[in-house]
Amino acid sequence: MKTTTLKLALASVLGLSSLSSLAATELENLMKDDNQWAHPRKDYANTGYSRLSQINKGNVRNLKMAWSFATGVNRGHEGAPLVINDVMYVHTAFPNNVYALDLNDNQKIIWSYFPKQDPSVQALLCCDNVNRGLGYGDGKIFLQQNDGMLVALDAKSGAKLWDVKVVDTKTGASNTNAPHVIKDKVITGCSGGEYGVRCYISAYNIKDGSLAWRAYSTGPDSEMLIGDGFNKDNPHYSALSVYEDVNGGNKEGGSFKALSKDQLKFPEKELGTRTWLKPQAIKNGYEHGGGPTWGWYSFDPTLNLMYYGTGNPGTWNPDVRPGDNKWSMTIFARDVDTGMARWGYQMTPHDEWDYDGMNEIVLWEAKGKKLATHFDRNGFGYTFDRTNGTLLVAEKMNPFVNWATKVDLKSGVPVKDPKFSTHQDYNAKGICPSALGVKDEQPSAFSPKTGMFYVPLNHVCMTYEPVESKYIAGQPWVGATLTMFAGPDGVMGGFMAWDGLKGKSAWYNKEKFSAWGGALVTSSDIVFYGTLDRWFKAVDAQTGKELWKFQVGSGVVGNAITYSHKGKQYVGVLSGIGGWAGVAMNLGLSNETDGLGAAGGYKELTKWNAAPGGGAMNVFSL
Amino acid sequence: MMKLRYIALLAIALPYAGNAGISLVSTIDNKPLAIPGAMFDTPAAKEFMSSGKNPYLGNADAIKTGKKIFQMYSCTACHGAKGEGAVGPNLTDDKWNYAKNANDQGIFETIWGGTAGGMGAKGAGVMVPDDPTQGLTPDEVLKVVAFLRSNAVKH
Numbered sequence: 001m002k003t004t005t006l007k008l009a010l011a012s013v014l015g016l017s018s019l020s021s022l023a024a025t026e027l028e029n030l031m032k033d034d035n036q037w038a039h040p041r042k043d044y045a046n047t048g049y050s051r052l053s054q055i056n057k058g059n060v061r062n063l064k065m066a067w068s069f070a071t072g073v074n075r076g077h078e079g080a081p082l083v084i085n086d087v088m089y090v091h092t093a094f095p096n097n098v099y100a101l102d103l104n105d106n107q108k109i110i111w112s113y114f115p116k117q118d119p120s121v122q123a124l125l126c127c128d129n130v131n132r133g134l135g136y137g138d139g140k141i142f143l144q145q146n147d148g149m150l151v152a153l154d155a156k157s158g159a160k161l162w163d164v165k166v167v168d169t170k171t172g173a174s175n176t177n178a179p180h181v182i183k184d185k186v187i188t189g190c191s192g193g194e195y196g197v198r199c200y201i202s203a204y205n206i207k208d209g210s211l212a213w214r215a216y217s218t219g220p221d222s223e224m225l226i227g228d229g230f231n232k233d234n235p236h237y238s239a240l241s242v243y244e245d246v247n248g249g250n251k252e253g254g255s256f257k258a259l260s261k262d263q264l265k266f267p268e269k270e271l272g273t274r275t276w277l278k279p280q281a282i283k284n285g286y287e288h289g290g291g292p293t294w295g296w297y298s299f300d301p302t303l304n305l306m307y308y309g310t311g312n313p314g315t316w317n318p319d320v321r322p323g324d325n326k327w328s329m330t331i332f333a334r335d336v337d338t339g340m341a342r343w344g345y346q347m348t349p350h351d352e353w354d355y356d357g358m359n360e361i362v363l364w365e366a367k368g369k370k371l372a373t374h375f376d377r378n379g380f381g382y383t384f385d386r387t388n389g390t391l392l393v394a395e396k397m398n399p400f401v402n403w404a405t406k407v408d409l410k411s412g413v414p415v416k417d418p419k420f421s422t423h424q425d426y427n428a429k430g431i432c433p434s435a436l437g438v439k440d441e442q443p444s445a446f447s448p449k450t451g452m453f454y455v456p457l458n459h460v461c462m463t464y465e466p467v468e469s470k471y472i473a474g475q476p477w478v479g480a481t482l483t484m485f486a487g488p489d490g491v492m493g494g495f496m497a498w499d500g501l502k503g504k505s506a507w508y509n510k511e512k513f514s515a516w517g518g519a520l521v522t523s524s525d526i527v528f529y530g531t532l533d534r535w536f537k538a539v540d541a542q543t544g545k546e547l548w549k550f551q552v553g554s555g556v557v558g559n560a561i562t563y564s565h566k567g568k569q570y571v572g573v574l575s576g577i578g579g580w581a582g583v584a585m586n587l588g589l590s591n592e593t594d595g596l597g598a599a600g601g602y603k604e605l606t607k608w609n610a611a612p613g614g615g616a617m618n619v620f621s622l
Numbered sequence: 623m624m625k626l627r628y629i630a631l632l633a634i635a636l637p638y639a640g641n642a643g644i645s646l647v648s649t650i651d652n653k654p655l656a657i658p659g660a661m662f663d664t665p666a667a668k669e670f671m672s673s674g675k676n677p678y679l680g681n682a683d684a685i686k687t688g689k690k691i692f693q694m695y696s697c698t699a700c701h702g703a704k705g706e707g708a709v710g711p712n713l714t715d716d717k718w719n720y721a722k723n724a725n726d727q728g729i730f731e732t733i734w735g736g737t738a739g740g741m742g743a744k745g746a747g748v749m750v751p752d753d754p755t756q757g758l759t760p761d762e763v764l765k766v767v768a769f770l771r772s773n774a775v776k777h
Contacts, residue, residue, distance in 0.1 A: 123740035126699070126709060194699055465703070467693035472749070472756050475742070476696035481703030 027137045027181055028301075030084060035564045037083040040133050040178040041443055041518075042561070045363035046298040048445030050562045053524040054569035055622060060526055060538050060548045063620045066570060067107055068553075071615035073097060076557050076578020078441065079133030079178055080518070081617060082141070083563040084155065089141055090617050093576065094122055094129035096145045100158060103565045111158030117147040124174040126194045126476075127580035130557075132296075132441070137181030138206045144179045144188050152186075152209060162209040166190070166202055172474045173197040177294040182306055182336050185212050189293035189308075193356065196288030196314040196477040201297075203339060213339030217291025217310040217327055219272045224327065225339045226272070233388035234343065234412070235267035240274060241324055242349050242413040250319040252426045255418030256350065261411040271326040281320035281479075282471050289321075290314035291328040295358035296443055300370065303387060305333045305342055307363070307372055311356035315479030317466035319424045324349040329357040331374060331382075333389060343389030345412060348378050352422040353403060353464060354435035354480070355379075360443045366451065366501055373500040375444055375455055377437025378414070380407055383500045395503030397439070398459070398494070400432045400487045422480070427465040434462035434484045436514065436580060443559060445519035445527065450497075450541050452506055454527045456515035457494040458581075459487040495519075495529060497544060507544035513605060516581040517573065518559025530556020530573050532581060533608040536618065538571075550620065554613035555605070557581060570621045577605075577613030643672035644727055648735040649720055655735050657745065657760065667760040676726040678768035688769030691762050695744065704773040710741065714773045726767065733763050 030038035034051045041048050055063065071077065073092035081090040087110065088101045098113040122129055125146060135142035140152045140161060148167040153160055166188055167173035172195025179188045186206050190199035198219065203212040215225040231237045242264060243249075243256035268274070276285035292311035299306045313321060313328035329348040334341050348355045355378035362373050363386060372386035379401030383393035394407035404414040422428045436458045444455040462484045469479040486492045493511035498504070517530035525541035532555035538548040558574030582605075646655040662668050666677045666684075678684035692698060692705070700710030711719055719739060722728025736743035743749050749757030758766070 120740065120742075123700075123742065128709070194696075467698070468690070469696050470694050472695075475749070476699035478696045478699040479693075481693065481698045483703070 030136070036085070037080070037561045037563045038136050040079065040135065040180060041296055041360065044182070044299040044301065046296055046360050046443065047362060047364070047448075048443060048518065048520050048559070049447050049522070050520065051523045052562050052564055052569045053522060054564070055522070055526065055571065056524040057526060057540065057547060059622055062622050063538070063548050063550070063571070064622070065550065066619045066621040068619065069099070069101065069107060069617040071097070071099075071576070071617070073615045074612040075576065075615070076128040076130040076582055076613070077574040077576030077615040078130040078557050078579055080559040080561045080574060081572070082134050082136050083561070084136055086565060087155070089134050089136070091131055091134050091143065092615055093131060093578065094125070094146050096131045096143060098134065098141065098143055098153065098158070100155075113143070113153055113158050115143070115145050115149070115151070117145055121147040121169055121174055124169060124172060124192070124195065125176065126191075128578040128582060130176050130579055132176060133178035135179035135181045135186055137186065140206060142179040142181065142186050144175045144177060146174050146176065148173060148175055150179060150186070150188055150204060150209070152206070164204060164209040167192070167197070170474050171195070171197055172476070173199070175294070178296070180297045181206060182297070182299045185336065187297050187306065189295070191292050191294045193290040193292040193312045193314060194476055194478050195474070196290065196471045197292070198287055198289055199292040199310070201293045201308060203336070215334060215339045215341070216272070217293065217330070218276070218286040218289035221270050221272065224272050224341065225334065226341045226344070230341050231267060231343050231389065234345070234390055236261055236264050237343065237345050237389065237412060238267040238271060239264040240268045240271065242411070243324070243416070246418065250322050250423070252423040254423065255421040256416050258408060258413045258415045259411065260408070264411060271324075275324040275326040276321060277323035281315065281317070285321045285325070288314050288471055288477070289325065289328060292356070293358060295441060296360035298361050298363050299336060300363055300386060303370070304335055304337065305386070306336045307331065307333050307361040307386065309357040309359055309361065309374065311358045312351055312354045315469055315471070315477050316354050317424055317469065317479030318350060318352040318422060319466060320479070325351065329355065331357065331361060331384070333386065345384070345389050345391065347376050347380070347382070348414065353378075353431060355437060359437070359439060359441065362444060362446045362453065364446050364448065364500065371500065373446070373453060375439045375453075375498075377433070377440060378403070379433050379438040380414070381498055381500070381503055383503070393501065393503040397455070397457070397496070397498070397505070400459070400461070401438060402430070402432045422464045422466050424466045424468060427463055429463045430461060431464055432461040432487055433458060434460040435464070435482060436460050436484065440516065440580060442516050442557070443518040445521040447521040447523075447525070447541060449523050450525060451499070452541065453498040453500055454519040454521050454541065455496050455498050456517060456519055456529055457496060457511070458492065458514040459489055459494050459510075460484050460492050460514065461487050495539070495544070497541065509539070509544045514581045516579055517556040520560035520562055520571065522562060528560035528571055528573070530558065530560065530575065532556070532577060532605060534575070536560070536573050552618045553616050555582065555609050568621055570619050572617060572619040574615065574617055575613070576615035577609050582613065644674040646727070646731050646734070649722075649732040650735060650738045655731060657734065661746065662760050664761040666764055670726070670730070670760070670764055674727040676730070676764050676767055678764050679771055681768060684765045684768045685772045688765035688767070691758065691766050692769055695758070697766070700741075705770045706773070713770050714775050729767050730763055733758070733766065
């Protein structure tokens with residue numbers, strides 16, 4: 001494995017990557033054309049921003065449903081379709097069917113693709129049977145099936161051109177991410193943080209599906225594609241340990257004191273193995289270290305760097321994996337041709353709360369600086385200099401975040417509050433946010449016009465009790481039980497505009513339930529997003545004031561998109577309640593006695609949705 | 623230690639014939655569950671095999687151990703801390719995907735052999751077919767069931 005990865009990395013360095021620059025140009029042109037929606041978040045920078053402005057603040061109240069398409073599949077419909085040259089490509093929850101709809105002929109089905117997947121893979125999907133959408137490039141539609149197969153389909157005919165197995169479900173791994181085409185490669189991830197999978201990110205050549213490179217989230221530097229020059233400008237990110245144990249650290253009553261930058265010892269190597277201290281629950285903790293990579297990947301062509309986050313370390317019981325557990329919970333910048341890491345910053349060292357770090361990284365510019373902003377599950381909104389990873393801003397997205405008092409900008413280390421440290425067989429109470437995070441996978445949008453981010457939010461807290469659990473390949477390996485309840489606002493969600501330079505929200509709307517749909521913002525300063533109580537909404541980007549809403553068939557966990565067809569602007573969103581939000585809500589339904597503070601709130605979701613939620617694409621126009 | 627003993631027993635024991643008591647069948651296909659009789663090696667397990675009743679119901683020590691096992695095998699991942707349901711079904715109410723789970727024998731069969739609806743087999747020797755050291759013993763299954771029944775919400 002080691003040598004193969006190295007050879008492949010070397011081959012890439014030597015210039016295998018020049019083959020399909022033409023194809024990349026085609027996709028890059030499509031990304032620039034606002035009539036299309038050719039990439040999961042529209043562009044490489046993950047903005048979810050469109051310059052289309054036919055729908056404006058003056059006429060948005062006249063939006064009407066133009067057409068809808070029932071997917072024939074139930075449960076959570078995350079992600080969004082692609083729109084390329086008058087064809088819409090719609091994906092579904094498991095079994096991950098794909099439909100190509102002809103926008104020139106009343107959305108008639110041009111082709112469809114029905115994967116044959118072993119139904120048992122559904123048992124591996126921790127948080128509903130979701131799939132976050134498709135990728136496009138080189139005339140191919142890419143589908144990352146739940147069962148680990150990455151499939152390339154001819155965009156015109158739907159014929160399968162090649163497929164490749166990305167992860168092995170026998171180990172408990174699966175896939176839920178959208179494949180992202182970057183240049184001549186298709187990038188895809190790995191899910192399985194709750195199964196002790198040692199996850200990785202993979203780049204395949206779009207021509208033939210051959211593996212270009214693969215970078216693990218934990219383990220030896222050689223397998224993580226970490227080499228010389230990594231964290232060159234911020235060597236303190238590569239410290240062996242950023243905390244000192246208080247009262248014994250990993251046991252009831254223990255906690256972790258943040259070291260200041262001058263106390264840190266750096267730079268160190270091989271941290272992907274050496275920050276998994278002994279004794280571990282298993283021999284070499286990093287071998288089952290998690291670090292799933294199921295988010296949205298962004299790319300800066302001028303730096304040739306791609307950005308993504310790694311998720312939680314396995315297992316959720318922190319006491320059995322002493323150490324910082326690198327490089328889980330990390331934002332990585334990697335050279336997209338070679339996979340080599342340029343920089344990596346761990347947001348939640350030695351995670352005690354399942355604050356998966358896989359949320360999207362949005363690339364933007366301000367004051368002549370190349371920036372990257374990330375809204376983490378742990379409740380902090382981060383802005384980096386994306387050229388080298390220097391941390392510029394790290395502020396709480398909402399004051400209810402209590403596991404840490406702040407992030408020390410000099411050291412980059414979060415200052416943990418000992419009150420909310422979690423330990424085996426001790427039920428820690430009142431931790432905010434819950435494991436769902438202040439924000440989960442539902443992507444934010446960025447408008448270069450207003451300079452603001454538009455961020456869908458959860459407002460949920462939890463109790464968290466780590467327990468002893470046993471690693472068995474292919475079986476769940478969770479190691480904690482938790483209950484969730486509404487945060488101090490008395491609601492479970494919100495939606496805000498965020499200033500990425502100041503690290504402050506410009507406006508904040510409460511939402512009754514978690515806002516689990518991804519945001520779209522247009523140059524006419526309208527923000528679109530959907531809610532779990534079935535509303536698809538348009539709000540004013542400057543003020544957050546609601547401008548329009550329409551109630552669809554089931555709760556929305558999909559991302560809003562816009563495109564135009566024959567000169568007319570359309571906005572659309574998938575409906576079909578589910579995802580962790582839908583599943584977690586279901587958890588509270590019959591359990592008022594369980595002391596779930598939000599039992600009332602969760603329960604009310606059934607008053608808004610039939611279960612399981614039916615999937616549909618909903619499209620609107622003036 | 624316990625587990626090593628079971629491997630030895632597996633090698634010599636014949637599948638439990640069932641003629642002395644109950645006959646266990648798979649929830650997946652209703653075919654007999656071949657569990658070596660020697661695995662029923664505690665008084666409670668023997669009692670269960672002869673009467674189909676779970677003697678651990680209401681037994682505080684067994685419930686406590688059952689809770690540990692429920693956590694150890696990450697049953698909590700799908701069914702929640704108390705079996706109240708999460709991504710998998712609620713096991714504490716009176717709604718069952720398989721009606722037989724309401725009785726002691728039925729829920730034993732479901733846990734041991736798994737279902738066609740996404741739950742894998744948890745019994746020793748069938749949980750990980752090529753590694754008989756993994757999985758629950760009959761006695762452990764009975765304790766897990768005692769734990770779940772102790773959390774049942776009365777209707």
